[in-house]
Amino acid sequence: MEKRKSLAWVQPAFRSAITSRMFWFVGLLGFLEMVIAVIFALTHIHVGLAVKTHCEITGNAMTAINCTSEDAPWFYIFNFAVLPIVIFAANSLVGLKLLSIKGRTLALCWLWLSLLVGLAVTVLSSVMVTHVVG
Numbered sequence: 001m002e003k004r005k006s007l008a009w010v011q012p013a014f015r016s017a018i019t020s021r022m023f024w025f026v027g028l029l030g031f032l033e034m035v036i037a038v039i040f041a042l043t044h045i046h047v048g049l050a051v052k053t054h055c056e057i058t059g060n061a062m063t064a065i066n067c068t069s070e071d072a073p074w075f076y077i078f079n080f081a082v083l084p085i086v087i088f089a090a091n092s093l094v095g096l097k098l099l100s101i102k103g104r105t106l107a108l109c110w111l112w113l114s115l116l117v118g119l120a121v122t123v124l125s126s127v128m129v130t131h132v133v134g
Contacts, residue, residue: 013100020104023095026111030088033115037084037122087118 017023091114099107 009100010096013096016104017096017099017107022108023099023111026108026115027092030091030111030115030118033118033122034084034088037118038081040122040125041080041084084118084122087114091118 017027091111095107095111095114098110
């Protein structure tokens with residue numbers, strides 16, 4: 001019974017979000033951004049991805065750095081595709097919680113800000129991956 005009371009805010013907030021066209025628009029943009037990030041992660045990450053496991057600095061830092069690297073395991077590479085899904089879900093839930101507690105304006109500000117930050121991260125990571133891989 002306690003669990004049911006703690007999630008009582010979800011249904012009214014979800015109902016309010018469904019009736020708002022702006023929430024639909026921002027949610028659709030966030031979903032498209034997530035799908036693009038997942039597709040990019042799955043198509044640009046290759047199996048031979050190397051992870052530096054240990055770096056040893058000997059003498060002067062500018063002259064001798066010995067680093068050993070290993071191939072990344074499959075679950076490490078898979079995390080790059082799962083992370084945008086988790087971020088989209090978390091930002092959507094935070095937006096719903098803000099809608100129920102603080103109102104529509106703050107919730108939309110949160111969703112727009114998370115959308116812009118996600119876009120910047122997606123663009124910067126795509127530039128880094130294409131520069132390193134290509």
